[in-house]
Amino acid sequence: xxxxxxxxxxxxxxxxxxxxxxxxxxxxxxxxxxxxxxxxxxxxxxxxxxxxxxxxxxxxxxxxxxxxxxxxxxxxxxxxxxxxxxxxxxxxxxxxxxxxxxxxxxxxxxxxxxxxxxxxxxxxxxxxxxxxxxxxxxxxxxxxxxxxxxxxxxxxxxxxxxxxxxxxxxxxxxxxxxxxxxxxxxxxxxxxxxx
Amino acid sequence: xxxxxxxxxxxxxxxxxxxxxxxxxxxxxxxxxxxxxxxxxxxxxxxxxxxxxxxxxxxxxxxxxxxxxxxxxxxxxxxxxxxxxxxxxxxxxxxxxxxxxxxxxxxxxxxxxxxxxxxxxxxxxxxxxxxxxxxxxxxxxxxxxxxxxxxxxxxxxxxxxxxxxxxxxxxxxxxxxxxxxxxxxxxxxxxxxxxxxxxxxxxxxxxxxxxxxxxxxxxxxxxxxxxxxxxxxxxxxxxxxxxxxxxxxxxxxxxxxxxxxxxxxxxxxxxxxxxxxxxxxxx
Numbered sequence: 001x002x003x004x005x006x007x008x009x010x011x012x013x014x015x016x017x018x019x020x021x022x023x024x025x026x027x028x029x030x031x032x033x034x035x036x037x038x039x040x041x042x043x044x045x046x047x048x049x050x051x052x053x054x055x056x057x058x059x060x061x062x063x064x065x066x067x068x069x070x071x072x073x074x075x076x077x078x079x080x081x082x083x084x085x086x087x088x089x090x091x092x093x094x095x096x097x098x099x100x101x102x103x104x105x106x107x108x109x110x111x112x113x114x115x116x117x118x119x120x121x122x123x124x125x126x127x128x129x130x131x132x133x134x135x136x137x138x139x140x141x142x143x144x145x146x147x148x149x150x151x152x153x154x155x156x157x158x159x160x161x162x163x164x165x166x167x168x169x170x171x172x173x174x175x176x177x178x179x180x181x182x183x184x185x186x187x188x189x190x191x192x193x194x195x
Numbered sequence: 196x197x198x199x200x201x202x203x204x205x206x207x208x209x210x211x212x213x214x215x216x217x218x219x220x221x222x223x224x225x226x227x228x229x230x231x232x233x234x235x236x237x238x239x240x241x242x243x244x245x246x247x248x249x250x251x252x253x254x255x256x257x258x259x260x261x262x263x264x265x266x267x268x269x270x271x272x273x274x275x276x277x278x279x280x281x282x283x284x285x286x287x288x289x290x291x292x293x294x295x296x297x298x299x300x301x302x303x304x305x306x307x308x309x310x311x312x313x314x315x316x317x318x319x320x321x322x323x324x325x326x327x328x329x330x331x332x333x334x335x336x337x338x339x340x341x342x343x344x345x346x347x348x349x350x351x352x353x354x355x356x357x358x359x360x361x362x363x364x365x366x367x368x369x370x371x372x373x374x375x376x377x378x379x380x381x382x383x384x385x386x387x388x389x390x391x392x393x394x395x396x397x398x399x400x401x402x403x404x405x406x407x408x409x410x411x412x413x414x415x416x417x418x419x420x421x422x423x424x425x426x427x428x429x430x431x432x433x434x435x436x437x438x439x440x441x442x443x444x445x446x447x448x449x450x451x452x453x454x455x456x457x458x459x460x461x462x463x464x465x466x467x468x469x470x471x472x473x474x475x476x477x478x
Contacts, residue, residue, distance in 0.1 A: 018425055019417040021351055025358030026409050026416075032359070033366050034402070050402055057410060069355065077359060080327050081263075084270060084320055086227050147231060154278065177403075 015063070024066045024073070027058040031074025036082045051078075052101075052169040053177055056124070059102025060111035060178060067102025068095040089147055089155070093140035093162075100131020101170055109178075114186030116178050124178070125171045132167040202364050203335055209253055211333040216342030216436055218443045218450070219334050225453035226326040232460045234473045236315050243322035249329040260328055271320050275313045286312040290475035312473050336361040337435035350431050358416070362409075369408055373401050 034051035051074065059067035071094035079086045104111065107127075109120035136159045144155045206212050211219070230242060250260070278285055286308030287293045297305035334342070340357035344350050382397055383389045389397075420426075439447075463469075 016351070017417075018420045019413060021355055021426075022358060022417045022420065023410070023413045025355045026362055026413055028355065028359040029362035029366060030406060030409055033363060050399065053402070053406065057406065061410070073356060073359060077363075080331065081363070082267075082270075084267070084274065084324075086231060086323060088231075154281075157281065177406075 020062045020066055023058060023062050024069050027054050027066075027070040028073040028077060030054045031070055032077030032081065035075065035078035049165070050169065050173070052166045053173050055098045055101045056104065056128075056170060056174040056178055057181065059098070060104045060109065060116075060181065062102075063105055064099045064102035068099035071095045071098030089140045089143035090136075090162075092143055093135040095135070096139045097132045097135035097166065100134065101128050101174075103127055103131075104178075109182075111178060111182050112185055114182045114184075116182035121175050121178070124175065128170045128174070129167050132163050132170070136162045136166070202360060203332055204361075206335055206338070207253065207333070209333075210442055211249060211252055211329065213440060214333075214442050214446060215345075215439060216334065216338035216340075216433075217345035218342075218439075218446050219330065219338065220342035220346060222446060222450050222453075223326060223330040225450045225457070227323065229453055229457050229460070230319055230323050230326070232457055232464070234315060234319070235460075236318070236474060236476075238456075238460070239315060239318050239322060243318050243325070246322050246325040246329060250325050250332070253329065253332050260332070263328070264324075267324050268321075271317055275317065279309065279313075283309065285309050286473075289472045291471040292475070294477075307477065308475055311475055315473055335435065337433060341433035341436035344431070344433065345436065351426065354425070366405070366409065369405055370401065373404050373408075377401060 031051045031054045034054065035049050054074070055067050055071060058070045072091050075091040075094040076086070076088070079091070101124075104120070104124065107120065107123050109116050109124065140159055141155055214222075226242065226246065230239065233239060283303050284293050284306060286306055289312050290308035292308055293304070294307040295304050296307055296310070299305075336357045339360055340350070340353040343353040343356060377397075377400070382400075383393075
């Protein structure tokens with residue numbers, strides 16, 4: 001495989017072709033459904049959900065901004081079919097967390113080409129904790145105050161539960177999934193892409 | 196994950212079905228924003244009644260809503276119970292005051308204000324849920340994309356929302372297919388024969404092929420869209436969107452009224468905030 005140098009900006013934005021659009025859409029649908037039905041309840045409206053496996057996959061295949069959009073649209077879809085009301089503060093928290101989780105291609109983990117090493121896994125774990133902490137510990141509470149002022153005490157409890165449960169799912173389940181995906185894609189790399 | 200996911204793929208024939216996607220999207224957002232903005236029972240209760248009328252006007256599809264409604268009522272009651280466990284006197288800061296009705300221990304008390312807050316919250320969540328159900332049941336994925344596009348959202352984003360919406364029943368179908376094929380290979384999912392923990396673990400095992408097949412399908416869908424010239428031009432039109440009918444003109448007056456109400460509610464919250472978040476009738 002030839003190593004094309006991409007600028008940081010284009011890596012952050014991802015490539016906006018049809019494939020990316022479909023990828024975000026399917027990621028968001030999976031995220032929404034798993035958020036509602038693929039988890040065990042921890043506290044009010046927060047659960048140990050398998051949805052957080054979707055974000056690293058979208059991030060690895062398409063980049064950080066698509067992962068952020070997956071979190072944003074996915075969480076809104078989860079609210080739509082979940083029936084617990086609409087919490088757009090959490091949608092934006094998920095978007096920030098998704099952006100950080102999806103930073104994979106920026107530090108060189110190219111899952112599509114089968115590149116994912118232990119070093120990448122460690123960076124991924126640290127970035128995930130920072131991202132989830134920033135998303136649910138800062139962005140969500142700030143937006144909660146702006147949108148729904150009375151809900152802050154509940155949000156703090158939920159935020160801690162969400163940080164711990166979502167970060168652990170993204171790391172403990174996410175890293176093996178990323179290794180498996182990388183190994184699966186490695187077999188294909190003797191083929192070169194024709195332009 | 197059984198019969199809870201249902202998306203309407205062909206437009207129906209009732210009053211709400213016949214509205215354009217644009218009107219449906221605007222009406223839905225009017226209801227949702229109003230319900231987020233207010234904690235006042237005098238607004239929430241009429242809204243709940245209106246959304247229930249809306250849902251029952253789609254009478255042919257009521258059967259599919261039953262299972263999820265039971266699930267949602269249960270989830271909401273559980274949420275309220277968890278709030279009560281964490282902070283039994285929750286209503287004190289929100290409604291102002293704590294009239295003790297009932298006392299288990301000095302900490303676990305049942306106050307009138309907390310109960311009123313829970314009632315308001317329950318009505319608010321149910322109104323949001325019924326509005327969401329009415330919206331899902333009356334709109335098709337194409338109409339959703341058309342409706343969002345008519346509200347000046349870039350069409351690539353509309354397409355994302357529309358595909359995601361359309362893909363939900365496919366996830367259900369794949370989940371069932373994988374579950375059946377794994378059971379055929381000897382995986383025990385019967386509640387009577389296995390423990391809850393093993394069943395949970397086996398459900399996680401279903402998720403892996405579910406996620407992998409879903410992302411494998413991305414290439415196919417993207418190719419099909421590219422072959423039809425998706426993304427070539429800056430704007431696009433939709434077959435699903437039609438001219439405004441009489442219903443659209445009536446609903447336009449209604450949603451303009453709702454948006455004005457939202458402005459009034461928000462203005463009151465900014466310029467003349469009441470002492471407590473939730474209006475309590477007996478204080």
